[in-house]
Amino acid sequence: MNNLKKIFEINVASCHEIEFDYIVIGSGAAGSSSAITLAEQGYNILVVEAGPLALTDHVGSTSLRYNPELLKTVSSSYSSYSEWENQNQEKFPSQTWTVAGGRTLFWGGHSPRFLDSDFETWPIAANQLKEDYEWAERHLGVNRHFFHNQEQENLIKMGQESTINLEPSPLAVDAYAGNSRLPHLLFSGISRLLSSKYFTADIQSKGIHLLCDMQAIRLEAGQGHITSLVLEDRLQSHEVRLRAKHYVLACGALRSNQLVLNSNLKLEHQPGTGISEHLFCKGLIRLRQPLTAPVYLHATAALDEPYLFEIHGPLGETWYDNNYATVWLDWHKNTQYLLLYGFGVAEINPDNRVILDNSTLGYKVYYQHTPHDIETFSAMATKAKKIATALGGSLQKIEFQPPGMSYHERGGLVMSEEPPNGLVNERGTFWNYKNLHCTDPAIWPSQGASNPCLTITAIARYLMRDR
Helix, strand or coil, rough: CHHHHHHHHCHHHHHHHEEEEEECCCHHHHHHHHHHHHCCCCCCEEEEEECCCCCCCCCHHHHHHHCCCHHHHHHHEEEEEEEECCCCEEEEEEECCCCCCCHHCCCCCCCCCHHHHHHHCCCCCCCCCHHHHHHHHHHHHHCCEEEEEHHHHHHHHHHHHCCEEEEEEHHHHCCCCEECCCCCECCCCHHHHCCCCCCCCCCCCCCCEECEEEEEEEEEEEECCCCEEEEEEECEEEEEECCCCEEEEECCCCHHHHHHHHHHHCCCCCCEEEECEEEEEEEEEEEEEEEECEEEEEEEEEECCCCCEEEEEECCCCCCCCCCCHHHHHCCCCCCEEEEEEECCCCCCCCCEEEECCCCCCEEECCCCCCHHHHHHHHHHHHHHHHHCCCCEEEEEECCCCCCCCCCCECCCCEEHHHHHHCCCCCEEEECEEEECCHHHHHHCCCCCCCCCHHHHHHHHHHHCEE
């Protein structure tokens, strides 16, 4: 048993003695937001996590970020690869992390809101989320002025002159130190759980309790309600049954779909279908002149341009590494390269789906880009070149990534206003099981072009408040 486990976690045997109000499955953005929101209302919460409690902060908030090779070793120690496959049986590995905090230990920190128009297909209106977005921005520690300097303002003006709308990027970097408090730095789900005033390692105290190394296997159901959650104790290699009044799926779109598929629940239609993710490209811009100050901008999305570009640097002639998403924190003075990441909205293909199999993770993803997706990729390439030119530079390189590389999946358990059109209602509760809820993007009818972490947090807050 590691020391973090001894300090922060409860014993699985003691869980049988307590009737929890909610078991939340997952400790990332959706899980931490769900648990804290429920605890604020006086509920007793158990958060179960498949991976170990290995880090208590985002890697970019630790000294690991100064040693990229060690950072890669840490990342790979807690990750494996799911298989994505297209209609030509081409296979694409997609990295997934099994560790407390999940992807929020390694994400890049870009935190814009979705556009109001991104919610047009949802049973939730954008104006219903106002207080939830505000809460999410506080929860993530979103900072709109982390980089603020004249060179960044000059680039914004150059974009405007070429009709490209560039904005300073909101970043989940709480850099404020005051009242004897150190900065939180980069957001991660596990850091917010552990720092919450509701978190406790005392099983006799009401609040948020944590149990790691417990892989959710299936849900067991009675007549119209879930009776228990079956987990594999990954340290002892045996099954454990836990019970609560309510169960919350918050383990990421693919894992939540897998869990529902494994459970053979009686549902209106097949779960796991209509999966989508962001269309993802990465590029490198070479400016004519080096910069002496850091920049982090984004070119905004619009209805007629459903894609967003993140632009940051200056850096040496480097390239994207998904283990080092916060490379922008360590910019290089007097260099002239900017990294560019583009995220586009994919067309929802009903044939794209999660499939159970006998692989290490227990699932794979069938995913085929549509002709409309290919057109969007082409439009993104054109826009990337325009951005580079507007900034007085040139696009040195651009690559469009295969399926599974954006790590921004949604769908499969979508919400709806009526039972025939989806599996959960507008409050994330399954139509057929009133004590089963989902707060992660598995239930999203669609998604905008922005990095989804802030919206995951806001939606989870909305779904779990007023319970």
